[in-house]
Amino acid sequence: MTPFDAAALLTMLLAFYPVPSPANLVTARRERPEYFAGAALIGRSGDKIQLPDGRIFDLIFAVDGPIAGRRWQVIEPGPAGPVDPWALEEGPLTPIEWLNAAPSGTAGTFEALVGGAAESLGGSDGVLEAASNNVAASAESAALADGGAGELDDVDQAVAEISAARSAEALADVIGQSEGLTQAIDATDAEYDEAPVEPSMPEPSPYPPPPAPEYTEPTEGGPQPGG
Amino acid sequence: MDLPLNLKNVADESLVQQDGTVKKYKRYDFFLGKFGPFVERFELEAWNDGAVATRIAALRQHLNGLPT
Numbered sequence: 001m002t003p004f005d006a007a008a009l010l011t012m013l014l015a016f017y018p019v020p021s022p023a024n025l026v027t028a029r030r031e032r033p034e035y036f037a038g039a040a041l042i043g044r045s046g047d048k049i050q051l052p053d054g055r056i057f058d059l060i061f062a063v064d065g066p067i068a069g070r071r072w073q074v075i076e077p078g079p080a081g082p083v084d085p086w087a088l089e090e091g092p093l094t095p096i097e098w099l100n101a102a103p104s105g106t107a108g109t110f111e112a113l114v115g116g117a118a119e120s121l122g123g124s125d126g127v128l129e130a131a132s133n134n135v136a137a138s139a140e141s142a143a144l145a146d147g148g149a150g151e152l153d154d155v156d157q158a159v160a161e162i163s164a165a166r167s168a169e170a171l172a173d174v175i176g177q178s179e180g181l182t183q184a185i186d187a188t189d190a191e192y193d194e195a196p197v198e199p200s201m202p203e204p205s206p207y208p209p210p211p212a213p214e215y216t217e218p219t220e221g222g223p224q225p226g227g
Numbered sequence: 228m229d230l231p232l233n234l235k236n237v238a239d240e241s242l243v244q245q246d247g248t249v250k251k252y253k254r255y256d257f258f259l260g261k262f263g264p265f266v267e268r269f270e271l272e273a274w275n276d277g278a279v280a281t282r283i284a285a286l287r288q289h290l291n292g293l294p295t
Contacts, residue, residue, distance in 0.1 A: 002256075002264055002266060003264065005262060005263055005264065007262045007290065007293060008262050008263050008264065008265050010289075010293065011262070011265075011286050011289045011290045011293065012265070012286065014289040014292075015282075015285040015286050015288070015289045016285070032266065032267075032268075034264070034266035035265075035266065
């Protein structure tokens with residue numbers, strides 16, 4: 001059997017079969033079998049060959065696309081294709097021991113941060129106390145205290161006035177106003193004993209009614225109704 | 228790229244066609260440089276040196292166009 005040479009096969013296809021197609025590949029396989037070295041046409045579209053030693057070559061680029069986008073090629077795809085950088089790990093899966101797997105980080109980092117921040121607050125009690133003393137000693141704070149006291153002095157008087165006004169409304173007067181409403185409700189709630197008025201009906205027409213329009217099923221190819 | 232012709236074999240062949248007839252051919256086995264073997268057949272009725280040279284030239288041209 002003639003040994004297989006990919007360059008010779010590709011050159012032959014380019015020289016004598018200018019249109020890359022599975023049909024032309026079949027023709028080339030029949031007319032020049034030596035270039036194929038006993039390979040069989042395989043693939044969903046018949047665009048690949050498999051040599052007797054098992055090697056597979058893809059001979060048509062973009063075989064499913066338009067003819068203008070196709071071209072002859074001789075590419076031997078790898079058995080597993082390109083290397084997957086995110087390939088799954090070979091099984092079987094084993095549970096992870098989190099105590100060993102989880103990184104512990106640098107010990108003491110968090111404690112050092114908290115300690116440093118707390119240390120920076122040292123003496124803050126004294127600062128707050130001094131500020132409070134300043135506020136209490138300032139003239140503006142004394143004026144605010146006096147103003148608030150003046151507003152609160154009138155509260156007792158306002159409450160007394162509201163209570164007096166409510167006491168002036170006698171509860172008996174409110175009850176008396178609602179007594180008349182009971183009679184009106186009773187009168188409305190009586191039985192309805194009047195006979196209903198008969199509705200007025202239109203007089204019958206002295207003329208006979210017009211005949212109903214005739215209708216026949218439309219036939220195929222015949223005149224259409226309304227046309 | 229220099230692609231000298233290295234002719235290995237020229238032989239007469241008789242091949243049975245699909246309709247049952249037998250057709251005679253001239254078979255050429257050759258290399259072009261390090262590439263090959265190439266196997267080309269010519270119907271005996273249309274075979275001549277010019278046809279062989281034309282076909283070899285076409286192969287050599289496309290072989291030169293391949294990426295190295």
